[in-house]
Amino acid sequence: MSAGQTDLLLEVEGLRKSFGDHVVLAGVGLAVRRGSVCTVLGPSGAGKSVFLKCLGGVEQPDAGTIRFDGRLLNAAARADFQRRSSFLFQSNALFDSLTALENVALPLEQTTGLPDHEIRERSLEALRQLEIENFRDRYPSQLSGGMQKRLALARAIVTRPELVFFDEPTAGLDPLRRNAVFAMIAKYQRQFGFTALVVTHDVVEALIASDRVALLDRGRICFEGTPAEFSASTNSVVRGFRDSAEALGSSLAAIRRGESIQSDDA
Amino acid sequence: MLRLLGAQSLHIVFGLGDFALFTGRSFRAATQSRRLFRRIIRAVYEQGALCLPVILIVGAFTGLVLGLQGYYVLNRFGSQGLLGALVSLSLIREMAPVLAALMLVGQAGSALAAELGIQRNSEQIVALETMGASSHGYLVAPRLIAALLVFPLQTALFVAVGLWGGSLSGSLLLGVEPGVYWSSVEQAVGAADVRECFLKAAIFGLLTISLCAYHGFHADRCKSATGARAVSAATTRAVVHSSIIILVADYVITSFLVRS
Amino acid sequence: MKKTTLELYVGIFVLMGIAAVAYLTLKLGSGSLVGGETYLVEARFTNAGGLHGGSSVLLAGVTVGRVEAVRMDPADYSAIATLRIAKVLRLPTDSMASIKTTGLIGDKYVALSPGAEEAYLDPGARITMTESAVDLESLIGKMAFGSVDTDKDPKPAP
Incomplete structure (x- = not known):
């Protein structure tokens, strides 16, 4: 863990984004502490992934400020931000034409001027840390879903980022694997000391793995606090989301099991 | 009706401008991209080595047919001696650059559009951008640079095989003296023809590969479809637009290169 | 595809291409007046x-x-x-x-x-x-x- 526990690594204020007449983000504010795991919950269509895209610089927000490590994130600071942060995508976004090792080496090759042997060493180290070293010459399509997730995480941490964004890391996985993914995030977050910002709609797993929870609803953050506070909250939106999530849980689990057969064993 | 026309023209102009920007950005990104050479090699393999068989087969049969057709036409005037000139000039000025480019679009261009479309779909392109790597520099620039090299080479191979095919049908099957055929070839072809041939090939390569990359890269812009259907729509658009642009550009280049 | 085989194929292709280009430019393009x-x-x-x-x-x-x-x-x-x-x-x-x-x-x-x-x-x-x-x-x-x-x-x- 980093020294300054009270330090805010990421501060977002008044973030707005709309597509045409459709307002997706109506002023989102969020602060993430250094070394913590912060989860943004929300039903589908609440603007979670647009929020993440705005942070990643893929979408340009209409208004609002983002501060990273106390510095305003503008065009000039973007390169520094990209060097010190990384993304884990819902679909893993691994390159099919590259082997596991080449995939992990890619960010180092493209964004640093390191010599070849050092890139190789650091990539191998990342694979070793995630216990997938034996699969370094396999292509992503030859790996199972869980392995692919780990490979994607290896690629995300190989640049030794301070901040890792997780976009729906459990989408399409069955409950058992969802647990495993959150356990993985928590484990490696502690091991490497990065700050994690997770966007998900899995309430149960998020509550176990996170330090802070925020609920995004209709383009606004309507709750922000610890998992315990979230569970105890009497806020109507929180209650509604919590209850509906639990009620849907059993039926969704059955559906997800059906999905997971396709997405995991492919 | 008039508004529709206006909207369509604006749409086309906007698209062309966007396409030009895309190409320019890719070349600019190439200057900053790291380890570009390796990816150029890979792109040369995709566009060059993998497409070589189809180029050789199509080239040989184009030459064979030109030799056959040319012989029967020239035979009427008793000028079979000009067969070499007919085959070589048709090949070098028009057939080789156009047909080779069409074949390369069919094989390499469609594959490129589909690959980039899937990479867009599976967030690989976004992933590159969040890494701070230029997706244009990584994915598009090596393909464009390779195209500038590969298309002229493929066209030259097409011409060589086509001339050989023409001599095969002309002299082996129909009895034009090989010496007459080859001296007619050498007599007819001038430096300007060869320049025109390579100029066309390079321009076609740049235009088509860039166009295929553009459509694949922006597969997510498709309004009517998403996912796999968007990729297939993007690939179709890439191939159709590339084929059209080859023929349009061929006409424009030919008309500008008025021989004095 | 191993890297070395890939490079080999690229090398063969480029060599063939250059040979064809050389044939076109030197033998045909400039006629008999070359040089x-x-x-x-x-x-x-x-x-x-x-x-x-x-x-x-x-x-x-x-x-x-x-x-x-x-x-x-x-x-x-x-x-x-x-x-x-x-x-x-x-x-x-x-x-x-x-x-x-x-x-x-x-x-x-x-x-x-x-x-x-x-x-x-x-x-x-x-x-x-x-x-x-x-x-x-x-x-x-x-x-x-x-x-x-x-x-x-x-x-x-x-």
Whole structure:
């Protein structure tokens, strides 16, 4: 863990984004502490992934400020931000034409001027840390879903980022694997000391793995606090989301099991 | 009706401008991209080595047919001696650059559009951008640079095989003296023809590969479809637009290169 | 695909391509005048129809040069062709240049027939004895109506 526990690594204020007449983000504010795991919950269509895209610089927000490590994130600071942060995508976004090792080496090759042997060493180290070293010459399509997730995480941490964004890391996985993914995030977050910002709609797993929870609803953050506070909250939106999530849980689990057969064993 | 026309023209102009920007950005990104050479090699393999068989087969049969057709036409005037000139000039000025480019679009261009479309779909392109790597520099620039090299080479191979095919049908099957055929070839072809041939090939390569990359890269812009259907729509658009642009550009280049 | 095999295929392809390019540019593109020194002479024709830059210049059926350019002389409405001729070939001042056709529908070319004078044409000099292109259409017209010998009044084509 980093020294300054009270330090805010990421501060977002008044973030707005709309597509045409459709307002997706109506002023989102969020602060993430250094070394913590912060989860943004929300039903589908609440603007979670647009929020993440705005942070990643893929979408340009209409208004609002983002501060990273106390510095305003503008065009000039973007390169520094990209060097010190990384993304884990819902679909893993691994390159099919590259082997596991080449995939992990890619960010180092493209964004640093390191010599070849050092890139190789650091990539191998990342694979070793995630216990997938034996699969370094396999292509992503030859790996199972869980392995692919780990490979994607290896690629995300190989640049030794301070901040890792997780976009729906459990989408399409069955409950058992969802647990495993959150356990993985928590484990490696502690091991490497990065700050994690997770966007998900899995309430149960998020509550176990996170330090802070925020609920995004209709383009606004309507709750922000610890998992315990979230569970105890009497806020109507929180209650509604919590209850509906639990009620849907059993039926969704059955559906997800059906999905997971396709997405995991492919 | 008039508004529709206006909207369509604006749409086309906007698209062309966007396409030009895309190409320019890719070349600019190439200057900053790291380890570009390796990816150029890979792109040369995709566009060059993998497409070589189809180029050789199509080239040989184009030459064979030109030799056959040319012989029967020239035979009427008793000028079979000009067969070499007919085959070589048709090949070098028009057939080789156009047909080779069409074949390369069919094989390499469609594959490129589909690959980039899937990479867009599976967030690989976004992933590159969040890494701070230029997706244009990584994915598009090596393909464009390779195209500038590969298309002229493929066209030259097409011409060589086509001339050989023409001599095969002309002299082996129909009895034009090989010496007459080859001296007619050498007599007819001038430096300007060869320049025109390579100029066309390079321009076609740049235009088509860039166009295929553009459509694949922006597969997510498709309004009517998403996912796999968007990729297939993007690939179709890439191939159709590339084929059209080859023929349009061929006409424009030919008309500008008025021989004095 | 292993990296070395990939590179091998790329190498083979590039080599083949370069060989083809070299064949086109060296063997075909520059004709038989590659590297040789040349000089320019001019020839005035009353009709240079079909002649253009790049047309061959032949002497005794052998290519000895190319037409550099064809332009109009506004003073007397004649065409002036600039010929680039191999340096090794020295032409007597009374040489004749005529525009001929390869076959019936072939390209036009300039045929040179050397004269007998002792003096030779200097670079930039003008060939005075010329024979213009045969008007193919009128010739065909004559042939079609069988009046090559008795060409009094050729009828217009139907």
